[in-house]
Each structure stands twice: as structure tokens, then as C-alpha cells.
Amino acid sequence: MTASLPVTIASAASQFDAPRLLADVGGTNARFALELAPGCFERVQVLACGDYPTLADAVRAYLAMPEVAAAGQVRHAAVAIANPVDGDQIRMTNHHWQFSIEALRQEVGFETLLVVNDFYALARSLPHLHDGDKVQVGGGRARAGAPLGLLGAGTGLGVSGLIPAGTSWTALSSEGGHVTFAPCNELEVAILQYAWREFEHVSAERFLSGAGVELIHRALVHIQGLAPSTLSAPEISRRALAGECAVSSQVLDIFCGMLGCVAGNLAVTLGAQGGVYIGGGIVPRLGERFAASPFRTRFEQKGRFQSYLSSVPTYVITAEYPAFLGVSAILSDKFPS
Incomplete structure (x- = not known):
């Protein structure tokens, strides 16, 4: 499955x-774009990871699309991936893809291939977000x-942060989604x-992810003595948003409350004011x-630090492709215009 989606094109000087x-690249979809000039993202495509045996196959499929190939040969590339990046070998946590960064670079014929954790890249995007790219909660x-804190639930739970470093910023390569979950009630x-x-080990990601929504639902059904159910996360969310199911609605409230607690932990850990x-x-x-x-209430619910956290804003990122901003900034660091 592929999907071609529009993207806002920024003006560029050259x-x-x-x-x-x-x-x-996430556990479910891989999103691709060409940057033809600084901040100018075009030919955006979303490919289902499950449709391709390897990341190299997905990259080649994207590059072979007529509108992509017509733009000219790609020399430099940057990939944000939902996985730890420590050295040359990558083995995805939430998908079967595994590869050598250098072997992939040679296989697809790039001069430069940078691979970074997806939330490292997303953290790098934060200073570039406009008011219309986020909503305060x-x-x-x-x-x-x-400092800025960052987390997000999807196939897994990504965590990062952005730390001031002189006139620039340093993004954190974090795997904070795998901290041990701590219940609050x-x-x-x-x-x-x-x-x-x-x-055996229940991390924050076990609950704060698509699979986590399903796990919370199974747990509630069991706790309330209801008939076993195996609803998918999208169906649980749909029923909750439509007001069709009290249990599904409760699942979303619990999920959001747990997320608020973890977000508050991140704020006090980083001093993310x-x-x-x-x-x-x-x-x-x-x-x-x-x-x-309950997200914001739980975010602030830290006892003696409630006043501290009440002064820390929380934002939902609404930009369609924020990670592109991050990997663009990372490439620009290596090849300043």
C-alpha cells in the first residue's frame, strides 16, 4: 500500500x-520525501512497511516512482527510524527489518546516509515548529x-528531549519508553x-502504544468480569470517540492519564520548563x-511539585510531517548551505 499526500512547501532561496x-520509518509505515531546497519537501509518499521485505526494497520502490525519479539522482539521505541507533547494525524493535547502515548506503547508491532514532529527529524539529504546527493543552x-521534553505513542512509545547548548540545541538519544511502568492508583x-x-517486565510502552490500548482494554474487561474481547486499538478509539462504548471510553481516559503521568515524569527529570x-x-x-x-491533571499531579508542573506547558504536535524537519536539520548540520 502506498499513499501520496500533500505537504506544505516552504519558500527557499536556492x-x-x-x-x-x-x-x-516507523513500525507500521515508512514516509519518504525529497528535499529540493532548504525547507522544500516534495513527492511525499507513505509506504506500508509490511509490503516490503527490507528497508532497501522500500527505498528503491520510492526512488523508482516516476515523479521521484524525474527530480534527479539522490546523493544524500537521512532516515529517522523507530529504533535505537548505536553503531552500524540496526534491528527494529517493532518490525522485522534489520540492516547495516553502510551496506544499505552502498546498496541504494547514496554518497551519504545518516540514520538516527525517530524521536531524536523529532526533537530536532521542535524549534522549527510554527504556532499552527502545535496545540497547547x-x-x-x-x-x-x-530544555524541552518530547514523547509520543504509536506503534511504540518514543521519548526524547532537547537541551540548550550555547546558541544551538542537543537532542537526546533516549529509549525512555522502556522504563518500568509505575501505577498511580x-x-x-x-x-x-x-x-x-x-x-515479565511491563514498561511504559506496554500501555502507551497501539498494542497498549488493546492491553488496557483486555485488562478492564477482565477486571469488570465481562466477556473476553479482542478489539483492535483503532476500533477501541472509534467506539470511544463515537460514544458507543463505555469500556472503550474508559480505556482512552486511562491511556491519557497514564500518558500524563509519564509526561510529568519526563518534565521533572529534564527540567523541561x-x-x-x-x-x-x-x-x-x-x-x-x-x-x-485526564492527561493534564495527571501531568500536574506530582504532590509537592504540582505548582512547578502547572507552569510547564504541554503541546500536541499537529504538523503532518514533523520528522522531516528534524532529519532536514540533521543533514543541514553535515552539509550547511
Whole structure:
């Protein structure tokens, strides 16, 4: 499956000498674009990862599309991937793709191939987001020059942050989604006890992801003594947003509350008084339902630090392709115009 989607094109002063490939690879979809000039993203395509045996196959399929091939040969590329990046070998946590970065570079014929963690790239995008690219949830006011926090639930739970470094920023390569989940009330204790039946270690990602929405639903059904159910995360969300199912609605409230707790933990850990940003594939689709959820209350619910957290703003990233901004900035660091 492929999908061609529009993207806002920024004005650019000059063209690159060759188009640059930008990619955002998740556990479900791989998004590709060409950057023809600084901030000018074109030929955007979304390819289903499951349709391609390897990432190289997906890259070649994108480059072979007539409108992409017509732009000219790609020399430099940057890929954000939903996985730790430590050295040359990549083996995806939430998908079967594995590869050597150098072997992939040679296989697809690039002069340069940079591969970074997807939330590292998303963190690099934060200073480039405009007001229309984000929606504030709750109160608080960003403090200039302070660290920024970032997390987002999708196929997994991504976590990162952006730390001031002189006149620039340093993004964190974090795997904070795999911290041990900590329940905050009796119901969450019961949900955690249910999850222990399936997993030896229950991380925050076990609940704050698409699979996590389904796990919370199974746990609630069990706790409430209802008939076993195997609803998918999209169906649970649909029923909740449509007001068709009380259990599904409760699942979303629990999910958002858990996310608020983890976001608050990140804020106090990083001292993220510049704000905490929420990305990923799940929350931006919830719209006003998220703003009305327990997220912000749970974010601030840190006892003696409630006043501290009430001053920290939280934002939902609504930009369609924010990771492209991040990988573009990373390539620009290596090849400044």
C-alpha cells in the first residue's frame, strides 16, 4: 500500500545541487520525501512497511516512482527510524527489518546516509515548529532557553528531549519508553497485575502504544468480569470517540492519564520548563477528546511539585510531517548551505 499526500512547501532561496532523501520509518509505515531546497519537501509518499521485505526494497520502490525519479539522482539521505541507533547494525524493535547502515548506503547508491532514532529527529524539529504546527493543552508558559521534553505513542512509545547548548540545541538519544511502568492508583495497579500475566517486565510502552490500548482494554474487561474481547486499538478509539462504548471510553481516559503521568515524569527529570511536546500517531487523532481527558491533571499531579508542573506547558504536535524537519536539520548540520 502506498499513499501520496500533500505537504506544505516552504519558500527557499536556492536549490540544492541534488535532491536529498528524507525518511521517517516507523513500525507500521515508512514516509519518504525529497528535499529540493532548504525547507522544500516534495513527492511525499507513505509506504506500508509490511509490503516490503527490507528497508532497501522500500527505498528503491520510492526512488523508482516516476515523479521521484524525474527530480534527479539522490546523493544524500537521512532516515529517522523507530529504533535505537548505536553503531552500524540496526534491528527494529517493532518490525522485522534489520540492516547495516553502510551496506544499505552502498546498496541504494547514496554518497551519504545518516540514520538516527525517530524521536531524536523529532526533537530536532521542535524549534522549527510554527504556532499552527502545535496545540497547547492546559496552562503554563514556556520559559525561553529551557530544555524541552518530547514523547509520543504509536506503534511504540518514543521519548526524547532537547537541551540548550550555547546558541544551538542537543537532542537526546533516549529509549525512555522502556522504563518500568509505575501505577498511580488502585485501578492502574489492577491493570498492571493483569499485564504481568503476559509480560515479565511491563514498561511504559506496554500501555502507551497501539498494542497498549488493546492491553488496557483486555485488562478492564477482565477486571469488570465481562466477556473476553479482542478489539483492535483503532476500533477501541472509534467506539470511544463515537460514544458507543463505555469500556472503550474508559480505556482512552486511562491511556491519557497514564500518558500524563509519564509526561510529568519526563518534565521533572529534564527540567523541561520550555514545554513538553506530544507526538506519535495516537494522540493527534484524538482532538478535543484528548484536551478533555485526564492527561493534564495527571501531568500536574506530582504532590509537592504540582505548582512547578502547572507552569510547564504541554503541546500536541499537529504538523503532518514533523520528522522531516528534524532529519532536514540533521543533514543541514553535515552539509550547511
